[in-house]
Amino acid sequence: MTATIDTNNKYAEDFDRLLAARATGEPSWLTRLRRRAFCSFSELGFPTRKHEEWRFTPIPRIIETPFGPSRSGAAPHDGDAAAYSFGELGGDQIVFVDGYFDAALSSIESSADGVRVGSLAAALADDPGALDGKLGAFAPVEGWTFSALNAAFFADGAYVLIPRNVVLEAPIQILYLSTGGERPTVSYPRTLVIAERGSQATVVESYASSSGELYFTNAVTEFYIGENAVVDHYKVTREGVGAQHISVAQVEIERNGRFKSNNITLGGSLVRNDVNAHLAGEGIVCVLNGLYMARGKQLVDNHTFIDHANPNCESHELYKGILADRSRGVFNGKILVRPDAQKTDAKQTNKTLLLSKEATIDTKPQLEIFADDVKCTHGATVGQADEEAVFYLRSRGIGEEDARSLLTYAFASDIVSRIAIEPIRQKLDEALFTEGALQGIR
Amino acid sequence: MSTSTDTIEELANREYKYGFVSDIEADAVPKGLTEETVRLISRIKSEPEWMLEWRLRAFRHWQTMEEPHWENVKFSPVDYQEIVYYSAPKPKKVLSSIDEVDPDLLQTFEKLGISLDEQKRLTNVAVDAVFDSVSVATTFKGKLADMGIIFCSMSEALREHPDLVKQYLGTVVPYSDNYYATLNSAVFSDGSFCYVPKGVRCPMELSTYFRINAENTGQFERTLLVADEGAYVSYLEGCTAPMRDENQLHAAVVELVALPGATIKYSTVQNWYPGDKNGVGGIFNFVTKRGKCAERAKISWTQVETGSAITWKYPSCILQGDDSVGEFYSVALTNNYQQADTGTKMVHIGKNTRSTIVSKGISAGRGQNTYRGLVRVNAGAENARNYSQCDSLLLGDKCGAHTFPYIEVKNPTAKVEHEASTSKIGEDQIFYCNQRGISTEDAINMIVNGFCKEVFRELPMEFAVEAQKLLGVSLEGSVG
Numbered sequence: 001m002t003a004t005i006d007t008n009n010k011y012a013e014d015f016d017r018l019l020a021a022r023a024t025g026e027p028s029w030l031t032r033l034r035r036r037a038f039c040s041f042s043e044l045g046f047p048t049r050k051h052e053e054w055r056f057t058p059i060p061r062i063i064e065t066p067f068g069p070s071r072s073g074a075a076p077h078d079g080d081a082a083a084y085s086f087g088e089l090g091g092d093q094i095v096f097v098d099g100y101f102d103a104a105l106s107s108i109e110s111s112a113d114g115v116r117v118g119s120l121a122a123a124l125a126d127d128p129g130a131l132d133g134k135l136g137a138f139a140p141v142e143g144w145t146f147s148a149l150n151a152a153f154f155a156d157g158a159y160v161l162i163p164r165n166v167v168l169e170a171p172i173q174i175l176y177l178s179t180g181g182e183r184p185t186v187s188y189p190r191t192l193v194i195a196e197r198g199s200q201a202t203v204v205e206s207y208a209s210s211s212g213e214l215y216f217t218n219a220v221t222e223f224y225i226g227e228n229a230v231v232d233h234y235k236v237t238r239e240g241v242g243a244q245h246i247s248v249a250q251v252e253i254e255r256n257g258r259f260k261s262n263n264i265t266l267g268g269s270l271v272r273n274d275v276n277a278h279l280a281g282e283g284i285v286c287v288l289n290g291l292y293m294a295r296g297k298q299l300v301d302n303h304t305f306i307d308h309a310n311p312n313c314e315s316h317e318l319y320k321g322i323l324a325d326r327s328r329g330v331f332n333g334k335i336l337v338r339p340d341a342q343k344t345d346a347k348q349t350n351k352t353l354l355l356s357k358e359a360t361i362d363t364k365p366q367l368e369i370f371a372d373d374v375k376c377t378h379g380a381t382v383g384q385a386d387e388e389a390v391f392y393l394r395s396r397g398i399g400e401e402d403a404r405s406l407l408t409y410a411f412a413s414d415i416v417s418r419i420a421i422e423p424i425r426q427k428l429d430e431a432l433f434t435e436g437a438l439q440g441i442r
Numbered sequence: 443m444s445t446s447t448d449t450i451e452e453l454a455n456r457e458y459k460y461g462f463v464s465d466i467e468a469d470a471v472p473k474g475l476t477e478e479t480v481r482l483i484s485r486i487k488s489e490p491e492w493m494l495e496w497r498l499r500a501f502r503h504w505q506t507m508e509e510p511h512w513e514n515v516k517f518s519p520v521d522y523q524e525i526v527y528y529s530a531p532k533p534k535k536v537l538s539s540i541d542e543v544d545p546d547l548l549q550t551f552e553k554l555g556i557s558l559d560e561q562k563r564l565t566n567v568a569v570d571a572v573f574d575s576v577s578v579a580t581t582f583k584g585k586l587a588d589m590g591i592i593f594c595s596m597s598e599a600l601r602e603h604p605d606l607v608k609q610y611l612g613t614v615v616p617y618s619d620n621y622y623a624t625l626n627s628a629v630f631s632d633g634s635f636c637y638v639p640k641g642v643r644c645p646m647e648l649s650t651y652f653r654i655n656a657e658n659t660g661q662f663e664r665t666l667l668v669a670d671e672g673a674y675v676s677y678l679e680g681c682t683a684p685m686r687d688e689n690q691l692h693a694a695v696v697e698l699v700a701l702p703g704a705t706i707k708y709s710t711v712q713n714w715y716p717g718d719k720n721g722v723g724g725i726f727n728f729v730t731k732r733g734k735c736a737e738r739a740k741i742s743w744t745q746v747e748t749g750s751a752i753t754w755k756y757p758s759c760i761l762q763g764d765d766s767v768g769e770f771y772s773v774a775l776t777n778n779y780q781q782a783d784t785g786t787k788m789v790h791i792g793k794n795t796r797s798t799i800v801s802k803g804i805s806a807g808r809g810q811n812t813y814r815g816l817v818r819v820n821a822g823a824e825n826a827r828n829y830s831q832c833d834s835l836l837l838g839d840k841c842g843a844h845t846f847p848y849i850e851v852k853n854p855t856a857k858v859e860h861e862a863s864t865s866k867i868g869e870d871q872i873f874y875c876n877q878r879g880i881s882t883e884d885a886i887n888m889i890v891n892g893f894c895k896e897v898f899r900e901l902p903m904e905f906a907v908e909a910q911k912l913l914g915v916s917l918e919g920s921v922g
Contacts (some may be wrong), residue, residue: 052512054849093633339839354854359819361851368844369864372836376864380849383857 008045010037010066013102015152016410018069021280025129030135037141037151056330056362057272057301063392066168067151067186067216069096076177077210084175084208084238086424091119093157097177097185105175116161119174120190120275123159129161135192138278139250146246150188150220156411157190162199162229171202171232171421180211189219189252193233196314197226197254204234204424205272207247208267211240219247227281233261234424238431239268248274262419263290263319265300266431272301272310279341282312290319291415293432294327294359295403303329308341311371317348320415321357322408333378339370347377353385353411386413401440445683463509474523477501480628485527488596490604493668500617500627507621514812514844515752515781520691520767522646525661526630554597586644591675592637593648596664599635606637610668614697614760622693623730624712626662630695633663633780638673638704648677649900665696667705669739676707678902689896691726692750698741699734704762705740706733709901714749720781724751731755737792743902747774747782756814758787761795761823768797771897776841785847790856792824799830800896819856826856834864835893 008361015038018029046056046063076097085093094117097103101119108117116123124131141148158174176189193203207217217239225231239245245268253259263269292300306315321329335346352361365378385407393403412432419425472479474487480501509519556776586593593602599607616629640645669675692714700706708731717724729749733741759768770786788797803811811834819826834843845862851904867889891898898906 141505214512244544309636352851354851354856359854359856361849365846365860365862366844366846367834367862367864368842369834369836370842372839372841372866372867374836374864376862378860378862380847380860381858382849382851384854 006043008136008269009215011041011149011204014069018153022127025125026038027042027124027132028361029129029132030124033136033141034152035054037136040141040143041145041148041152044143045146047145053067053303053332055297059244059270059272061214061244061270062216062246065184065214065216067184068156070100070155070185070187071098071180072098072155074098074181074253076102076105076331079207080177080210081175083210084106084177084206084429086173086204086206086421088172089204089421089423091168091172093173093175095175095177096156096158096189098179099155099157099176099189099195100193105181107257113166114161114163115146115168116159118159119156120154120159120192134224137188137221138224138252139220139248143207144248145251146218147248149189150218150248152222153186154188154190157188157192158190158191160201160203162195162201162302163197164226165198166196167200167204171204171234171424173204174206176205176207176217176379178207178209178211178215178217178240178243179386180209180213180215180242182213184214184216186216186218189217190277191219191221193222193231194224195226195229195231195323198228199226200230202234203423204236204421206236206238207245208236208238208248209240210241212242214242214269215240216244216246217246219245221247221249223249223251223259225253225259227254229254230258231260232420234419234421235261235269235273236269236428237261237273237371239264239271242407243268243270247272248276251275251277253277253281253284253286255283256283257281258285261289262285262415263288263302263430264322264415265290265292265294265302268300270299271299272430274305276305276307276381277315278307279309279313279315282310284310284313286315288315288317288319289391289415289418291321291412292329293324293412294329295324297325298325298327299330300327301332303330303332303333305335306336306346308337308344308346309337311342311344313341314345315347317346318370318415319350320411321352322355322359322412323352323362324355326356326358328359329361329363331361332366332367333364334368335376335378337367337369337371337374337376339373342373344371344374344376346374346376350380351411352380352382352424353408354382355384355408405439448656451578459900469567471518473526475525475527475629479527482633483629484838486528486776487600489600492608497628500624501629503618504624504628506623507623507624508854511836513754513783514814514846515783515810516753517752517781520726522625525691528631542599550558556913558820589642589645590639591642591644592635593908594635596630596633596635596666603635604638606668607666610666610697610699611664612697614699614732615695615730620730622728623695626664626693626730630662630664633664633665634667636675638669638675640670640881641672642670643673644675647676647678648754661690661692661694663694665694666699667697667706667708668699669699669701669706672703673701674705676902677709679708679710692728692745693922694729694731694758696729696731699767700735700739700741701732702739704736705742705743708733708744708757709903710743710745710747712745712747712749712753713717715751716778716780717751718778720752724780725749726751727755729755731757732760732787733768734760735763735766735768735795735884738765738766739763740769742769742771742900743786743895745784746770746897746901747772747784750782752786753780753782754784755784757790759797760789760791761797761826762791765794766792767795769900770797770799770801771900772801773804773894773897774802774811774813776806776811778807778809780807781810781812783812783814785832786817787811787816788828789816790819790823790828793822793824794826795823796827798827798902799828799832801830801832801882802894802897803832803834804837804890804893805834805843806837808840810842810844812846813862814846814848816848816850817858817860818848818850818857819853821852823853824855826858828854828858828860830860831891832862834862835890836864836866
């Protein structure tokens with residue numbers, strides 16, 4: 001208990017220091033947002049297992065560790081930038097180290113058609129008023145500890161603006177690397193993606209490190225998908241083995257918008273992903289896919305929330321998990337269909353493969369439906385590799401171990417094969433064997 | 443179906459058929475709850491000392507607890523000091539035949555359609571009718587006694603078979619279990635007790651009708667069913683209550699003990715007063731029902747929930763023994779301002795344990811229907827198998843259907859499947875039927891019946907008919 005109070009005090013001191021340091025440089029609306037956010041954090045405190053949303057996800061290391069704020073100018077571990085990037089995809093790549101923009105590692109070319117890809121801090125410095133009412137407008141600081149903390153403390157992040165009717169063919173890569181020093185530090189990556197009316201883009205967000213130390217990444221990503229805009233989002237989490245990673249993706253979708261999210265989690269000690277989509281108009285299609293592979297004592301928690309606030313929208317959700325060793329998985333998929341959201345078509349599936357006796361899964365698909373003319377289904381399965389399939393393969397001369405690996409791989413590739421960008425698909429395919437649960441397979 | 447002309451609308455607008463108050467002098471303790479109330483109840487019922495101790499432990503524990511608020515229902519707070527915790531019809535001399543029963547009482551049952559002599563003559567059902575809190579008549583007792591089956595009221599069981607009660611009471615639902623179960627443990631008035639000895643197959647459906655009568659009387663029954671090794675028993679529970687404007691609290695506890703190889707089938711049709719169409723009045727039904735299965739035992743819960751302003755119950759199975767089986771079949775209908783938060787818990791502890799959950803929720807008017815279920819597979823439960831299906835049907839655009847299924851698996855050999863769907867009756871389905879000469883009413887009737895069929899077929903015959911009547915079948919105006 002005392003630890004909690006101590007760390008809360010520590011955050012308060014850090015916040016005072018941050019405000020003092022930034023007093024002159026930042027626009028007043030942002031300072032107000034930060035104050036509001038910190039107030040909210042002070043009221044909320046850290047969630048415990050008594051909170052329904054955190055029932056299966058204890059976070060003692062986040063609560064008890066006195067994380068120091070990360071510093072700018074750190075160099076990433078050797079080879080991290082190359083290893084965790086998806087290589088030359090033809091689009092801009094923007095790299096952050098411990099939450100600070102690293103110009104040397106980034107390559108930003110496009111400014112044609114008014115497209116902006118760059119550092120959020122730089123965008124705020126260029127035109128202090130431009131992001132007022134956008135930044136922090138979608139991910140509320142009230143009611144959620146970690147988005148409040150992020151809003152209060154973030155130093156930098158990525159800002160992507162795709163203007164009206166601009167179609168970007170090449171994906172934009174955002175790479176958040178962590179160094180994880182001797183002293184535990186915390187970084188607050190903040191991403192804002194605005195896809196204006198009729199625009200199209202692909203955004204690949206990666207969080208990664210080869211560090212084995214304890215560090216904390218508290219990320220918030222806000223998406224605004226304008227009318228008829230199409231955005232594909234990839235979030236690939238390959239954090240270090242000691243990492244505590246908590247992220248929120250808040251997605252606001254306007255009429256006829258299309259949003260597709262692919263959430264892949266391979267690394268990290270504790271990973272908690274929240275994907276919240278608010279369907280703000282009619283005719284929206286929202287697709288959320290996810291794959292998580294955990295081994296050792298990893299805990300991976302995926303929460304999704306689709307708010308069907310308007311009629312005639314579709315949402316499709318498929319999350320798959322592979323749990324080995326003593327790892328734990330949590331899935332909570334909530335679909336809310338509001339009273340006027342008639343003709344909603346929502347489908348949710350969660351499948352989990354348990355590879356070991358000690359692995360645990362807690363899954364809770366949740367439907368809350370207030371409209372009558374809707375089609376909503378959800379399904380969840382938990383099990384191990386199908387014995388008959390194993391037998392079939394063995395009868396054809398494939399060894400038991402190989403048969404199981406093959407079936408596990410097939411289970412995962414259901415998600416991986418949905419990835420539209422070839423280099424990403426290939427790299428992830430490899431990563432399944434080098435970083436994912438397949439590595440630990442018996 | 444003969445009731446095919448009934449409509450949900452009619453059901454919705456219909457005055458509560460069973461809403462009458464019979465004037466029978468009640469022997470009630472003053473309202474409010476103190477340690478003295480608990481002692482008084484125990485004294486009135488001349489209970490053994492250990493029972494009083496148990497009640498007092500529960501009461502003291504209850505005082506330290508807080509009302510739970512996680513359920514997905516809204517209601518005005520219950521004032522526990524405004525409740526009369528015990529009410530019994532004026533004591534009569536010991537009855538030797540049914541003719542001696544107060545004619546007013548008999549009439550009440552007749553209005554409910556369960557006239558005792560009718561039952562006795564025509565059906566093969568033994569009825570242990572609980573009127574308010576005291577059991578007034580028990581039939582077929584002799585026949586059951588010949589087979590060694592004990593079926594009586596809880597008060598009688600405490601007098602005649604205290605050792606059996608002591609051995610099993612609280613073993614499935616401990617007195618400290620939850621707020622309402624603890625309250626029940628402290629103040630329970632009566633209920634049914636049944637013991638089926640080793641290897642005996644109970645030859646008839648055992649049945650109890652509970653009825654809440656005296657105003658402001660919370661009814662706290664306690665039911666305990668024990669099926670010894672290899673025994674079989676099917677138990678029916680049906681409920682109706684008269685119309686009231688004040689909310690009445692009903693916090694019952696049902697414990698089932700299935701010893702190795704035993705089978706218990708527990709069916710419920712609940713049709714308590716749901717409140718009027720503005721959501722005024724109605725019963726608060728906060729019930730704890732749980733069964734424990736030893737090796738090869740099976741417990742099957744079937745429930746049809748159409749009444750009560752608020753239903754809050756989770757008939758559960760603890761599958762402790764290897765190869766045990768748990769089943770849960772449920773139809774829950776909410777209309778007007780009714781709210782239901784119901785479902786089940788299947789806890790797999792033993793190896794090769796299996797469970798099936800089939801839940802059908804129907805929401806109409808402004809009803810809110812929630813399925814909340816837990817399937818837990820513990821680390822030692824090798825080859826556990828669960829199949830869950832929960833479907834919701836929405837009639838009208840003001841109602842809601844919600845599902846909160848929790849799945850917690852700690853063993854890789856487990857196979858757990860969960861499916862849920864929510865839909866309304868499709869215009870295309872109606873069109874298909876119309877096209878083949880089936881009227882819209884008949885089509886809806888047919889679809890709703892089909893929707894609930896998986897559950898109804900688990901009910902004993904006489905209950906299945908009642909349940910179908912209760913649901914209403916033709917759903918005029920729900921489409922288009």
